[in-house]
Amino acid sequence: MEEQAEKLMIENLSKNMSDADEYPAMMDIHARCVSIIAHMWGVQKGEKAIGQATTGSSEAIHLGGLAMKRRWQEKRMKQGKDTSKPNIIMGSNAQVALEKFARYFEVEERILPVSAKSRYRLDPDLVKQNIDENTIGVFVILGSTYTGHYEPVEEIHQILDEYETKTGVDIPIHVDAASGGFIAPFTRAQVGGPKWNFELPRVKSINTSGHKFGLVYAGVGWIIFRDESMLPRHLVFELHYLGGTEESYTLNFSRPGAQIIAQYYNLIHLGFSGFRDIMENALANARLLSNSLEATGWYRCVSEIHRPKGQFEFVKGQAVKLLTGSTSSADYNAGLPVVAFTFSDDFKGDFPHVKQVAVSNLLRAKQYIIPNYPLPPNEEKTEILRVVVRESMSRDLLDRLIADICSVTETLMNTDAIDLTMWQPFVTSVEKQQGSQGLDHKNKHKAQRPMNDGVHRTIKQGLKPDDQKTTTERAQETIGNKADELVGSVQNPEDKGVRQQAFDSARQNKNDASGQADSLTSSLKDTTGSVQDTASSYGQAAKENVNKGLDSTSSGVSGATGSGGDKSLADTASKYAQSARDSVNQGVQYASDTVSQYTSGGNSK
Numbered sequence: 182m183e184e185q186a187e188k189l190m191i192e193n194l195s196k197n198m199s200d201a202d203e204y205p206a207m208m209d210i211h212a213r214c215v216s217i218i219a220h221m222w223g224v225q226k227g228e229k230a231i232g233q234a235t236t237g238s239s240e241a242i243h244l245g246g247l248a249m250k251r252r253w254q255e256k257r258m259k260q261g262k263d264t265s266k267p268n269i270i271m272g273s274n275a276q277v278a279l280e281k282f283a284r285y286f287e288v289e290e291r292i293l294p295v296s297a298k299s300r301y302r303l304d305p306d307l308v309k310q311n312i313d314e315n316t317i318g319v320f321v322i323l324g325s326t327y328t329g330h331y332e333p334v335e336e337i338h339q340i341l342d343e344y345e346t347k348t349g350v351d352i353p354i355h356v357d358a359a360s361g362g363f364i365a366p367f368t369r370a371q372v373g374g375p376k377w378n379f380e381l382p383r384v385k386s387i388n389t390s391g392h393k394f395g396l397v398y399a400g401v402g403w404i405i406f407r408d409e410s411m412l413p414r415h416l417v418f419e420l421h422y423l424g425g426t427e428e429s430y431t432l433n434f435s436r437p438g439a440q441i442i443a444q445y446y447n448l449i450h451l452g453f454s455g456f457r458d459i460m461e462n463a464l465a466n467a468r469l470l471s472n473s474l475e476a477t478g479w480y481r482c483v484s485e486i487h488r489p490k491g492q493f494e495f496v497k498g499q500a501v502k503l504l505t506g507s508t509s510s511a512d513y514n515a516g517l518p519v520v521a522f523t524f525s526d527d528f529k530g531d532f533p534h535v536k537q538v539a540v541s542n543l544l545r546a547k548q549y550i551i552p553n554y555p556l557p558p559n560e561e562k563t564e565i566l567r568v569v570v571r572e573s574m575s576r577d578l579l580d581r582l583i584a585d586i587c588s589v590t591e592t593l594m595n596t597d598a599i600d601l602t603m604w605q606p607f608v609t610s611v612e613k614q615q616g617s618q619g620l621d622h623k624n625k626h627k628a629q630r631p632m633n634d635g636v637h638r639t640i641k642q643g644l645k646p647d648d649q650k651t652t653t654e655r656a657q658e659t660i661g662n663k664a665d666e667l668v669g670s671v672q673n674p675e676d677k678g679v680r681q682q683a684f685d686s687a688r689q690n691k692n693d694a695s696g697q698a699d700s701l702t703s704s705l706k707d708t709t710g711s712v713q714d715t716a717s718s719y720g721q722a723a724k725e726n727v728n729k730g731l732d733s734t735s736s737g738v739s740g741a742t743g744s745g746g747d748k749s750l751a752d753t754a755s756k757y758a759q760s761a762r763d764s765v766n767q768g769v770q771y772a773s774d775t776v777s778q779y780t781s782g783g784n785s786k
Contacts, residue, residue, distance in 0.1 A: 182396065182397065182398060182443060182447075183450075185446070185450075186443050186446045186447070186450075189439075189442055189443060189446055190398065190439040190440070190442065190443050191439075193207075193438055193439040193442050194437075194439050196437070196438030196439060196442075197435050197436070197437075197438060198211070198234065198435070198436040198437065198438045198441065199429075199434050199435045199436065201427045202427075204438060207438050207441060207442065210441060210442060210445045211234055211441050213445060214234065214403070214441065214444055214445050214448065215230070215231070215232035215233070215234075215403070215405065216230070217448050218232065218362075218389070218403055218405055219232060219379075219405050219407075221366045222358075222362070222366065222378040222379055222387055222405060223376075223378040223379045223380045224379050224405075224407060225379055225380070225407070228379075228407055228408040229408055229409050230379075230405055230406065230407060230408065230409075231405075231406050231408070231409040231411075231412055232403060232404055232405035232406065233403070233404055233430060233431055234391075234401055234402070234403060234436065234440075234441050234444075235388075235401070235402040235403065235404060235431060235432075235433070235436070236400060236401070236402065236433050236436055236437075237390060237392070237399075237400070237401070237402040238276075238278060238357070238359040238388055238389065238390040238393075238402040239278035239281065239402070240402060240404075240431065240432050240433060241388035241389070241390075241402040241403060241404035242278045242279055242282055242320075242355075242357060242359075242388050242404075243278070243281070243282045243285070243286070243432060244388075244404045244416075244430065244431070244432065245355040245385075245386040245387075245388055245404055245406075246269065246279075246282040246283075246286065246288070246317075246318070246320075246355065247282075247286060247416060248385070248386060248406065248411060248412055248413060248416060249269070249317045249318035249353055249355060249385070249386075250267055250286060250288060250317050251413040251415070251416060252317075252353070252411070252413055253267060253317040253318075254267070255413065262314075266289065266315045267287075267288045267289065267315055267316075267317045268288060268289035268290070268291050268313070268315050268316050268317070269282075269283055269288050269289070269290060269291065269316065269317055269318055269319070269320060270291050270293065270303075270308055270311060270312060270316060270318075270319040270320065271283075271290065271291070271292055271293070271303070271319070271320040271322075272292070272293050272294075272295050272302065272303035272304070272322065272325075272332070272557075273292050273293065273294050273295050273557040273558050273559065274295050274301060274302065274303075274322065274325045274326065274327050274328075274556075274557045275292065275320060275322060275357075276322075276326045276357070276359065278357075279320050279357060280292070288317065289315075291311050291316075293307040293308065293311060294307070294557070294558060294559035294560075295556075295557050295559065295560065296559055296560060297560065300330055300485070300493060301325065301327060301328045301330055301483065301556065301557070301560065302322075302325065302330045302331075302332045302333065303319075303321060303322065303332045303333075303337070305333060305336050305337055305340055308337055308340055309340050309344070312341070312344055312350075312352055313350075314348070314350050316350075316352050317352075317353075318352060318353045318354060318355055318385075319337060319341070319352065319353075319354050319355070320355055320357055321333075321334045321337055321354055321355070321356050321357070322356075322357045323356055323357065323358040323360075323361030323362065323365060323372070323377055324358065324359065324360035324361035324364070324516070324517040324519075325517075327521065327556060327557060327565070327567070328483050328484050328485075328516075328519065328521045328556075328565070329360075329484050329486065329516045329517035329518070329519030329520075329521065330484070330485070330516055330517075331361060331365070331372045331373065331377070331515055331516055331517075333375065334354065334356060334372075334375065334376065334377040334381065334384065335375035335376045335377065335381060336375070337354065338354060338376075338381045338383050338384070341354070341383055342383075352383070353383050353384075353385040354381070354383045354384045354385065355384075355385065355386050355387070355388075356377060356378070356384055356386075356387040356388075357388060358387050358388060358389045359388065359389060359390040359393060359402075360389075360390065360393045360394055360517050361389075361394075361517060362387060362388070362389030362390075362394075362395075362403075363389060363391075363393070363394035363395045363396075363456070363460075364394050364460050364517060364518070365377065365515070366378075367453065367456040367457040367459075367460045367461075368457065368460045368461060368464060368510045368515070369457075369461065369509050369510050369511035370464070370490075370510035370511050370513060370514075370515040370516075371515060372515045373490065373514060373515035379407045384407065385406065385407055385411045386404060386405065386406045386407065386411060387404075387405050388402060388403060388404045388405075389402065389403050390402045390403075391403060391440065391444045392440070394460070394571075395444060395447065396447050396451075396459070396572065397440050397443045397444050397447060398440065398443065400437050400440045401437075401440035401441065401443075401444055412430060416430050417429070417430045418430065459572045460518075461508075461509075461510055462572070463518040463570050463571065463572055463574070464486060464510045464513075464518045464570075465508055465510075466518065466570050466574055466576070466579050467484075467486055467487070467518035467519065467520050467568075467570040468486060468487040468513065469579060470520050470568060470570065470579060470582070470583065471484065471486070471487035471520050471522070472487050473583045474520070474522050474583070474586065475487075475495070475499075475522075475525075477587060477590070478497075478525060478527060478528070479524065479525055479528045479590050480522045480523065480524060480525055480528070481495050481522065481523055481524070481525045481526070482495070482520060482521065482522045483521040483522065483523060483556075483563070483565055484516065484519055484520055484521040484522070485514040485516060486510075486513055486514055486515070486516040486517070486518065486519075487513060488513060488514055489512065489513060489514075490511075490512055490513055490514055491514075492514070493514065517569075518569070518570040518571075519567065519568070519569050519570070520567070520568040520570065521565040521566070521567045522565060522566055522567075522568075523537065523563060523564060523565050523566070524537055532593070532594055534597070534598035534601060535593045535594065535596075535601065536601070537553050537564050537566065538553045538564070539593055539601060540553065540566060540586070540589055540590060540593065541553035541566060543589040543592065543593070544585065544586065544589055547585050547589075549582065549585065551566050551567065551568055552566070552567060553565070553566050554567075568582075
């Protein structure tokens with residue numbers, strides 16, 4: 182920050198935002214910041230926006246999520262409906278703070294997979310498939326952590342409008358604008374045309390991070406509600422013991438005040454034109470870096486802010502022409518000044534022994550921290566290197582970075598596979614080993630909770646096709662197929678009546694077993710004990726009940742064949758019964774394993 186801003190912060194290091202009576206001027210500054218940001222985000226005439234400074238975007242996201250949950254609960258209680266199964270929608274590219282909200286505040290997290298088709302953003306088609314009356318809201322991200330993409334707020338808004346027209350269910354949106362909240366309002370590109378803020382009625386709250394592109398030192402975030410009616414009153418606490426009456430709706434009570442003053446300094450000192458110049462410059466530098474990398478032929482950018490507006494696919498050789506293109510962000514795709522890049526297909530074909538992580542490690546030796554990591558689940562086979570272009574990146578530094586990336590890449594191209602091993606993987610320090618259970622990318626398969634398991638498996642579209650069936654569907658299909666196969670193998674042309682009896686008996690057994698599976702599976706919903714213990718009990722009970730049914734079927738078929746005097750038919754029926762037993766046992770074991778897997782980590786739902 183500027184020298185004057187730093188002096189202001191140092192002078193106010195002792196200020197505590199929790200005491201409104203002692204620091205009334207600081208509270209006025211806080212109120213002005215809330216007003217400025219609310220109008221920056223298009224608060225509508227007649228609405229009274231209300232907001233709060235937080236310690237960062239995580240707290241702000243939690244407050245926005247809590248408000249959505251409370252509003253949903255209050256509405257459901259008035260209607261006399263169940264409030265025990267709230268869920269929230271987000272993409273698998275969501276920052277961990279969004280997942281923390283769901284897990285900490287007991288909301289089912291429906292994490293939808295992103296893909297190249299959805300441009301690594303929340304997929305509107307999957308949103309349409311996964312919302313229901315228990316959905317408290319949709320988290321939409323204005324600036325993905327991975328690739329810098331803006332998610333389609335207005336398109337999702339239209340889907341929710343259509344859903345309400347059909348069902349009467351009103352689902353709100355919370356926009357996580359941790360980075361984009363201080364970029365989209367100022368850049369000429371905006372968000373590429375569509376609306377994203379309080380101009381859309383379903384957008385009830387927006388959060389941002391002051392210490393990202395708000396240009397303040399770490400320790401401040403903002404949550405703004407479009408109207409005070411969007412903040413449920415029982416989330417607001419009245420405090421009387423500090424002298425006056427103060428209202429509080431934060432997770433943290435004591436908070437530093439210096440960052441609030443610094444935020445106000447930036448808003449007033451820079452103004453709209455100052456912020457626009459800074460953000461346009463950051464985007465121009467990000468475009469220059471992107472086009473320079475693609476011009477080498479060694480890299481392809483997954484981010485899109487350097488491509489002409491409306492063009493989202495990589496075009497080989499185009500980058501050289503764009504190096505001298507327009508300087509206005511309005512002519513390019515909207516997004517954060519983030520450059521996410523990966524080896525081009527040509528480079529991988531020519532140098533298959535070169536691993537991308539080696540680029541990151543060699544650049545670290547030159548004092549650059551450019552992480553290499555996989556894209557979200559469903560696209561994790563693609564690894565990216567990522568650079569966030571801030572206002573502090575000058576053209577001189579950018580020129581040096583491009584030269585160093587090219588130098589490192591050429592070094593790797595001229596190094597054989599054996600020598601490359603010394604740059605991969607990066608050695609984890611003793612302190613890291615003792616202080617964290619985290620793993621580097623090379624050892625990610627050893628993780629206790631890998632990213633492609635757990636919460637990411639709550640949405641069927643993110644699973645393999647065979648896993649998209651429920652436990653009951655899988656068991657029914659297994660039993661039914663076996664019954665059809667084995668009963669159909671009974672060949673006795675001289676006694677069709679006996680064959681029909683055997684088939685009918687087997688079909689009845691299949692229906693009985695399916696009904697038993699339904700009954701036992703539904704009983705899981707009412708359990709208050711350990712879900713894994715219940716799953717084990719379910720497995721044992723299912724085996725016992727299905728075995729009884731199979732014994733009955735075996736006896737019935739044997740009796741029918743006995744009257745026909747056909748020994749081969751009785752033998753086939755006996756084999757059917759034993760094979761069906763085995764099949765059911767396998768199905769039940771699958772069910773038990775599946776339930777255990779989905780409930781691991783204490784998620785009893």
